[in-house]
Amino acid sequence: MVSGVSKAEGVLLRHVHVAGPLTRAELAERMGVNRSTVLALTARLAQAGLISEHVPLATHRVGRPSLMVAPAADRVHALAFDVAVDRLTAARVALGGQVLARRTAPRPRAGADLEVVVEALATMGTDLHRTAPAGSVCAGVGASYCGMIRRADGMVRYGPDLGWVDQAFGAALGARLGLGLPVAVGNEAHLGALAEHVRGAGAGLRNLIYLHGDVGVGGGIIVGGELLDGDGGYGCELGHMLVNPYGGRRCSCGSRGCLEAEVGERALLDAAGRPASATGRDAVRAVIADAAAGDRRAAAAVRSIGDWLGIGVVNLINLFNPAMLIFGGTMSDVYRAAADRVRFRIASNVLPVSRERVQLCTPLLGDDTTVAGAAELAFADLLADPLGQGALAPTA
Ligand SMILES: [Zn+2]
Secondary structure: OOOOOOOHHHHHHHHHHHHOOEEHHHHHHHHOOOHHHHHHHHHHHHHOOOEEEEOOOOOOOOOOOOOEEEEOOOOEEEEEEEEOOOEEEEEEEEOOOOEEEEEEEEOOOOOOOHHHHHHHHHHHHHHHHHOOOOOOEEEEEEEEEOOEEEOOOOEEEEEOOOOEEEEOHHHHHHHHHOOOOOEEEEEHHHHHHHHHHHHOOOOOOOOEEEEEEOOOEEEEEEEOOEEOOOOOOOOOOHHHOEOOOOOOOEOOOOOEOEHHHHHOHHHHHHHOOOOOOOOOHHHHHHHHHHHHOOOHHHHHHHHHHHHHHHHHHHHHHHHHOOOEEEEEEHHHHHHHHHHHHHHHHHHHHOOHHHHOOOEEEOOOOHHHHHHHHHHHHHHHHHHHOOOOOOOOOEOO
16 A cells, blocks of 8 residues: 555655664665665755755764765654544654654544544644644645545545444545645554554564454554555455354444454453443453452453454464564553463464464554554655655645
């Protein structure tokens, strides 16, 4: 979704966007080109205001130091949005990945129409755009959404948590923002996988799986350095992997015994005997805290959920032989509490050679994974062809 052929300027800009400042010599080595090529590329990128060059503060080498090349983080940013189940987020993210400013608003679980969500996001986004330093430029807009997204136009084809079917989310948000920029929309777990792959726990790994818990459970699979998103962009619905068809819990998708039905928020809260009115991450964390404090019903619920999670993970490791599995969102809370059950399942049921090296962890980017992924989506066009977009217009 953000891969493809990049111009040489884009390759260089991506290196400093991901790694931070690098010397011209390091860039030449990473890109496999000579230093005069790097010189020509940096000249064009500096002219466009996308990088800056400076003499390194200290060098132990004799002779003229190689100039440091840094992304123009103080000038170029993207707007990134995240529609999660309980929370709406807007952030201004610098080229280079640093979150410069953010706004959040609670999101009611029921009755959140497209117009309501778009209005709330656009209000926060417009505020971030207005308060950006004079002369800075917005290179793109990206949004993370907890549902199945059509890549081409950011249409939410299916968003069970909000009851959305075929809602033109990307187009509506773009129109309401009025920046003249399209809004690239991605599935939250796809974007979480992307962010952790680019600059998180899985940086440098070519094969990883990201499991994201919200009310439901989503996934993102990186194979050979690329997101495996399928024919229409709807792949990696790991939450709807069938694990318990006989007598399993009813799933939001209409099926029965999906992984999401067995390990999602409601499964844990029901198993712990919590009332239907208890929802959200705080309720999940309360069960986990009670389990740790010795509450037997809560502890049994955590063990049971951990076992089902382990069954899902076993299938994923056997199928994809990932180097790493990352548990994000509420799955990070569940995984931390039930890691022993997950590991027991892996030891019992994964083919020995496939479990030799697999690492299990939580996101390095914490709860920023989805926003960071949306920012990567927003920067994708710029990084593919930095000089091809014409002049980036300053915000003020
Ligand atoms: Zn399902």
